[in-house]
Amino acid sequence: MKLKKIQILKWVIFTALSTASGIGIVFYISIYISDYSKQYLYSEIKDLPENRVGLVPGTAKYLKDGRNNRFYKYRIDAVVYLYQNRKIQYILVSGDNSTKYYNEPREIKNDLLKRGIPEKKIYLDYAGFRTLDTVIRARDVFQLKQYTFISQPFHNERAIFIGRNHGINIVGYNARDVNRFDGYKTRIREYFARAKAFLDVFILQTSPKFGGDQIQIK
Numbered sequence: 010m011k012l013k014k015i016q017i018l019k020w021v022i023f024t025a026l027s028t029a030s031g032i033g034i035v036f037y038i039s040i041y042i043s044d045y046s047k048q049y050l051y052s053e054i055k056d057l058p059e060n061r062v063g064l065v066p067g068t069a070k071y072l073k074d075g076r077n078n079r080f081y082k083y084r085i086d087a088v089v090y091l092y093q094n095r096k097i098q099y100i101l102v103s104g105d106n107s108t109k110y111y112n113e114p115r116e117i118k119n120d121l122l123k124r125g126i127p128e129k130k131i132y133l134d135y136a137g138f139r140t141l142d143t144v145i146r147a148r149d150v151f152q153l154k155q156y157t158f159i160s161q162p163f164h165n166e167r168a169i170f171i172g173r174n175h176g177i178n179i180v181g182y183n184a185r186d187v188n189r190f191d192g193y194k195t196r197i198r199e200y201f202a203r204a205k206a207f208l209d210v211f212i213l214q215t216s217p218k219f220g221g222d223q224i225q226i227k
Contacts, residue, residue, distance in 0.1 A: 035200050038207045046169040050162065052183045054094055060157040060180070062226055063088060063097035066143050066164065067104020067113025070120075079187045080161060080195070085117065087159050087184035089124045096182075097157055099130050099226050101147060103137030113137075132226050140164070140202070141209055142217040144172045144179070150221045154178060161186050163199050167206050174210045 051057040065088050070081050091097045100121065104113025114133040121131055132151065137143035147153045155178035158168045165181030172179035189196065209215035 035204050039200050039203045042170045042203050042206070043166050045173075046166040046181070049169045049173070049180045050165055050183060051180060052162075054090070054096060054182075057091075057096055057157070057182055058180060059096050060155060061097070062099045062101055062147075062151075062153055062156040063091055063159050063182070064101045064103060064143070064147055064153075064156050065117065065159045066140060066168070067102065067117060067137060069113070070116050081117075083185040083187070084160055085120050085124065087182060088121065089126065091157070091159065091182060092126060092130070099132065100126065101132045101134060101151060101153070101156070101226065103134035103143040103146065105138055106135035107138070132224065136217070136219040136221065138218055140168055141171055141206065141215060142219070144168050144177065145175055146217050146219075146221070148172075148175065148177050149217070149223075151224050151226055153226070155180075157182050160184055163196065167199070167203055170203075171206055171210060 065084050068081050068084070069078055072078050088097075088100055092100065102114045102117045102121075104117065106112045106114060112135075114135055114137075118128075118131050118133060122128060134143065134146055134150065136146060144158070147156060154176075158165055158172070158179055158181045160168065160181070160183075162181075162183045163186075165183060169179055169181050187195075
């Protein structure tokens with residue numbers, strides 16, 4: 010019985026140490042990605058370099074409880090602001106189109122049209138199922154070697170990390186952020202998304218799920 014208790018204690022200690030190490034690694038990766046990306050992030054439009062194309066990643070317009078998703082609204086606001094101030098000339102909308110009932114690019118396009126953006130200035134990527142796909146497909150399918158990524162700061166940081174490590178001259182414009190209480194679930198998921206991005210870039214060398222014929226934005 011005493012030997013069994015010792016074995017259980019060893020297992021508990023090993024599990025606790027492994028968990029602590031794993032959490033520590035996840036936090037380290039998050040800090041690393043933030044430090045890596047900060048020099049390419051812009052919050053003030055006067056400092057933002059002009060790029061021909063601004064890329065906005067998709068997200069749901071509404072939350073599961075029916076409320077408006079402010080991550081979505083603030084991204085739309087930022088895109089319109091950059092276009093009106095001539096910091097971008099075209100807009101590439103990339104998002105999930107996994108079913109006929111859920112179409113992020115189409116939803117964003119419709120709202121951009123309502124805000125006065127000409128339809129000929131908007132291009133859609135229906136295979137942006139995750140940030141890595143969105144960032145790399147902009148280069149491989151839409152032939153963009155440089156562009157402005159438009160999202161919340163934490164998302165911009167991860168996109169820049171992925172893009173720069175794939176030879177893309179990407180900068181990020183910070184859309185207005187959501188307060189930490191309302192966006193806490195997203196922020197928790199972000200830690201694990203960054204760990205996955207780190208593995209994708211340096212170990213797995215992950216490619217987008219889908220390719221496609223090249224499209225020139227002009």
